[in-house]
Amino acid sequence: MARPILVTSALPYANGPPHFGHLTGAYLPADIFVRYQRLIGSEVVFICGTDEHGVGVTLAAEQEGVPYQEVVDRWHKVWLDACTRLGIEFDNFSQTSRRDPHFGLSQEFFRRLFHNGHLEKKETQQYYSAATDRFLADRYVRGTCYICGHENARGDECPKCGSWLESSKLLDPRSALDPDEKLELRDAWQFEIDLAPFKDDPAIKPWLDEFRKGLKPNVVTFVFDKTIEGEGLESRPISRDLPWGVPIPEQDLDGESIGDVAGKVLYVWFEAPIGYISSTIEWARREDRDWRRYWIRKPGEEGARLIHFIGKDNITFHCILWPAMLAWQTLERDFEGRQGPGPGEEYVRPENVPANEFLNLEGRKFSKSEGWYIDVQDFLERYDADMARYYLCAAMPETADSDFLWREFKVRTDELANTFGNFASRVLKFAAKYFENRVPPLVGLEDEAQAIAAAIETRTQALVDHIENYRFRRALAEFRGLAEDGDKFMDRTKPWQLRKTDLDAAGSSIHLALQLLPPLSVLAAPFVPVLSARLRAMLNLSERTPGPLLPAERLEAGHALGEAAVLVEKVPDEQIEAEVAALRARAGDAPS
Ligand SMILES: [Zn+2]
Numbered sequence: 001m002a003r004p005i006l007v008t009s010a011l012p013y014a015n016g017p018p019h020f021g022h023l024t025g026a027y028l029p030a031d032i033f034v035r036y037q038r039l040i041g042s043e044v045v046f047i048c049g050t051d052e053h054g055v056g057v058t059l060a061a062e063q064e065g066v067p068y069q070e071v072v073d074r075w076h077k078v079w080l081d082a083c084t085r086l087g088i089e090f091d092n093f094s095q096t097s098r099r100d101p102h103f104g105l106s107q108e109f110f111r112r113l114f115h116n117g118h119l120e121k122k123e124t125q126q127y128y129s130a131a132t133d134r135f136l137a138d139r140y141v142r143g144t145c146y147i148c149g150h151e152n153a154r155g156d157e158c159p160k161c162g163s164w165l166e167s168s169k170l171l172d173p174r175s176a177l178d179p180d181e182k183l184e185l186r187d188a189w190q191f192e193i194d195l196a197p198f199k200d201d202p203a204i205k206p207w208l209d210e211f212r213k214g215l216k217p218n219v220v221t222f223v224f225d226k227t228i229e230g231e232g233l234e235s236r237p238i239s240r241d242l243p244w245g246v247p248i249p250e251q252d253l254d255g256e257s258i259g260d261v262a263g264k265v266l267y268v269w270f271e272a273p274i275g276y277i278s279s280t281i282e283w284a285r286r287e288d289r290d291w292r293r294y295w296i297r298k299p300g301e302e303g304a305r306l307i308h309f310i311g312k313d314n315i316t317f318h319c320i321l322w323p324a325m326l327a328w329q330t331l332e333r334d335f336e337g338r339q340g341p342g343p344g345e346e347y348v349r350p351e352n353v354p355a356n357e358f359l360n361l362e363g364r365k366f367s368k369s370e371g372w373y374i375d376v377q378d379f380l381e382r383y384d385a386d387m388a389r390y391y392l393c394a395a396m397p398e399t400a401d402s403d404f405l406w407r408e409f410k411v412r413t414d415e416l417a418n419t420f421g422n423f424a425s426r427v428l429k430f431a432a433k434y435f436e437n438r439v440p441p442l443v444g445l446e447d448e449a450q451a452i453a454a455a456i457e458t459r460t461q462a463l464v465d466h467i468e469n470y471r472f473r474r475a476l477a478e479f480r481g482l483a484e485d486g487d488k489f490m491d492r493t494k495p496w497q498l499r500k501t502d503l504d505a506a507g508s509s510i511h512l513a514l515q516l517l518p519p520l521s522v523l524a525a526p527f528v529p530v531l532s533a534r535l536r537a538m539l540n541l542s543e544r545t546p547g548p549l550l551p552a553e554r555l556e557a558g559h560a561l562g563e564a565a566v567l568v569e570k571v572p573d574e575q576i577e578a579e580v581a582a583l584r585a586r587a588g589d590a591p592s
Contacts, residue, residue, distance in 0.1 A: 003305050004043040006294040006348075007034050008276045009088075010310040011096065014050035014075040015060050018082045019366040019373050020404050021359040024392045025311035029354065029472050031088040032393065033307070035526040036467045041546035045294060048083075049094030049279040050076040053245040054268030055139040055156075059176060068244045072097055082376045087385045087529055092283035094275065102278035105339055106271045107249040110191075110238075112329045112340070115253045119191050122235065125168045126188040127155075131181050134263075135188055135241040136167070140177065143170030188241070191248065193270075195233040195324060204327050207349050211319075214352045216470065218399055222312070223319040233320065238270040246271050253335045273322045276308075295348060296341045303348040310355050318353045354470040357397035361404045362583065371586040374404070383571070386528035387413045393476050393527055406583070410576045413568075419483040420520065420531070421568030426490065427513045428538055428564035434499060437564075439514055440507030441557040448493065452512045455485040456519045456552045463523055464549060479523040486516040511557065514539075518553035531567060538562045 010026040012018060018027075030046065037044040052072035061071040072095065080093050096102055113119050127136045141155035146169050150160035154176075155167030167173070168185060175181045198204060212220060227233070239248055245265030252258055277295055284291035297303030308318050326347040329340055341347055360366065366373050379388065391412045395402050431437055442449065459482040466475035490513055498506035517539055524532040536543070539555065540562040 002042060003302055004045070004293055005037055005305045005307065006280065007037075007044060007046045007307050008309065009046075009048045009090075010308070010314050011049055011051035011272050011275050012079050013054070013056055014052045014072040014079070014095070015056040016075060016368065017078050018376055019368075020361070020376065020379075020388075020392060021366045022311070023082070023086060023088075023376070024359045024396055024404075025356040026309045026314075027083055027088050028086070028389060028392055029356065029396065029470070030309035032472055032475075032526045033309070033354075033467065033470070034089075035529065038546060039522065039525055039544070040464075040548060045280065045283065046089065046091045047276055047279045047283065048090045049092070049096065049275050050079055051268065051272040051275065052076070052095050052097040053242075053265070053271060055137055055240075055242065058242060058244045059139055062177060069097060078377075082380075085377070085380045085385060086388060092279050092286075094279035094282050096272060096275040096278070098278075098282070101281045101339065102275060103246050104337075105278055105281070106246045106266055106274045108337075108339055109270075109274055109325060109329065110266060111249055111251075111253050112331060113193065113325070114258065115331065116328050118193055118328050119238070120194065120235070121189050121259070122192045122237070123187065123189050124237075125185045126241070127167060127173055127175075127183040128186040128188075129175055129177075129181060129183060131178065134243075135186070136175060136183070137240045137242050138167060140175060141167040141170060141173050141183070142176050142179070143167075143173040146171055190237040190264075190267075191239040192235040193238050193321075193324070194235045195320065196235075198233050198320060198324050199228050201327070203330065204323065207323070207327070211323075211350065211352075215319075216354065216399070218312070218357065219315055219319065219353060219355050222315050227316055227320065236321070238267045239264045240267045241265075269317060269321070270325070273317065273325070296345050297348050299344050305351045306348050308350050308353045310353060312355050312357050315353065315355050318350065318355075323349045352470070357399065357401045359392075359395065359397050359402055359404055362406070362580075363403060371588075372583070374583070382575075384530065384569075386530045387416075387571070390416050390476070390528055393472050396473050398471065398473055406576050406580045410571055410573070414570055415480070416528075417568040417570045419480050419487065420524065421566070423483045423486045423490070423513075424517055424520065424535055424538070424567050425564060427486070427510060427517065428561060430495060430510055431514065431561055432564050434503070435507055435510065437561045439555045439557050439559040439561065440511050441504075442508050442511040443504055445493075445508045445512060448489070448509075448512055452485075452489065452515055455482060456516065457550060459485070460519060460523065460549050460552065467526065476527055479520070479527060482516060482520055482523060486513055486520070489513060489516075514555050515552075518555060519549075522549060522553070534567060538564055538567070 007030050009030040034044055034046045057068055057071055061068045076095050127141050129136050138156035139154045143153060144151050145153035145158040147163045148158060148161035150158055153165060153170060156165060158165055173183055175183060241263050242265050248261040248264040250258060250261060280294055281291045294304045310318055326349050330346045332343050334343055361372055364372050391409045394412045395404060459478045463475045463478040493509040495506040495509040518541060521532050521535040522544060540560055
C-alpha cells in the first residue's frame, strides 16, 4: 500500500506581503508537486499557515500602535488571498497564534526535550530598557555591526553582511523603540538546545545518511559541507523574553517546577515548525481525519512521506534543527495529556527538503521599501494566474538565483500561446470546420500512430521522473515539448493540403493530432490548472479520475468535441513596456 504524503510550504512570517520571490521559492513548487500527486491518485495533504510570533511582529505592532493580533491577522489574510488567487490550494492554512492545539503541542515539545536532557539554562547578558521595564530581544536593539561596521544592524542579524549577531555585542547599541534611551546590559538567562550530539546520535544517523541521498546538490553543500562538517553544531537559544509567543511551560513531565519562567516564551524559530503539526491537527479535526497517520510512525511501519518545500534561508532549520527536535521527542514512558508519539512510536522525519534559491526582480532584490517590487494582487488583476504560474515555473531558481524579467515574462507566455495554445486551437478548429466537430476515423498512418504513442509515453515518463525529483523547470519543458511534437506532426502530415485531395487522409491526421490533446491537458494540470480545465472542456472530457498517467486517455472516432476557442491570450508588447516603465518610476520615486 502506498504511503500517505504530507507536503508543507515554509510558514511565511506574518509581518508583510508575499512577493513573487517567496511564491516561487516555497509555494508554487509545492502546489505543482501536490497537484501532480493528486493527479496520480496519491493520498496527499498540503499544509501551511502563518508564523506569527517573534520580534518582527511585536516591533511592527508597537511602532504602529495596534495589538499584535491585529498585525498577524492582517498579513495572514493577505498571504492566504495571494496564494489562493495564484491557484495554490492548501488543505489547511493556519496561524501559530491560534492557541489550540498549537500552544499545548509546542509546550509538549519543550517538555519532552527537557526530560530527555537536551535543554540547559545558559547565563547571558542582554540589554535592558528601564523605561519600559523589559529585556530587549533581538531586533529591539539596533547598533553598529561588530563584523562589518554597518551602522544600522539589527540585534539578531546584519542586513549588510548577513551575519547572525548577538545583540549584547553590538557597538553603539540603542533601542529600536526609542533611540535616545540609555540601555544597560544586565545578566539574564535563556534555555538552549545542544545540537552537538546531532550528527553522531544513533537515533539520527541512519535517517541522516538516507536523507542526504535525496537532497538537491545545493542543499547537500549547505547542510553537510558548510554547516555540519564546516562550522560545526553548537547550542542555540530556544527561549526569549517577550510579551508575545508561546509561554515556556512551568512544569516538567512529572509536574515538577521548571523554575521561574515568567515572561519567557519559546523562541520563534523553535516553535514555528511545530505549526506544521498543529495545522495538520486543525485540518484533521475539521475533516474528521487522523493527523497521526501523517506524523507518527509506529514500530515496524515506514510512516508517511514528509516533504518540506522551503527557500534557501530555511535550510539549516529544516535539515538539522527541526529533525533534531523531532527525533528527540521519543520517550519510553507515557504522561498525562500526551499528544505526540506514545512509547515505541516516533515522529516521522523529513524525507526531503526541496529548497530553492532566490528569485530577484530585474537584477535586484525585491524590496518594498525601495519601490522595487511587483504587487502580487495588482499583478493578478491584469494577468491570469496561469500565466504567472507558467512563467514563474520556467524561471524557478532551482539550482541558482534567477530573475523575474518583464520581457522574459512576455517571451515565455508567448511561448505557451504559440505551442500549447496554438496547437490545440489549430487541431480543434480543423475538426470543427471539416469533420462536424467530431473525432474523424483513423485509416492507415500506422507509423505516425506509433510515433504519436511514443511521444506521449516518452514525454509523460520524463515529466513524472522530473516532478518526482523536484525538477519542475524540466518537467514543464516536457509538457511544452509534447505540444511541440504535435506541431511537428501537423507540419509533417499537412492535413490542410490533404483535405483538398483526400479528406479521409486529412481526417486520419487530425485523429492522431487529437490524441495528443487529452495527455496534454493532463500534463498541463500541475502547472496551469485553469488552462488544463479549459482544454478539457474544449475536448468535451469530464474531470479525469485520479490514477497512473499511462496509458494515456484516448479520444475514440466519433467522439463529439466541445467548443473550440482561443486557449491562451498573448500579452501585448506595449503593456510590458508600461510595466517596466512603472517599476522604474516607482523605484526612482522611492526615498533612497
Ligand atoms: Zn555586518
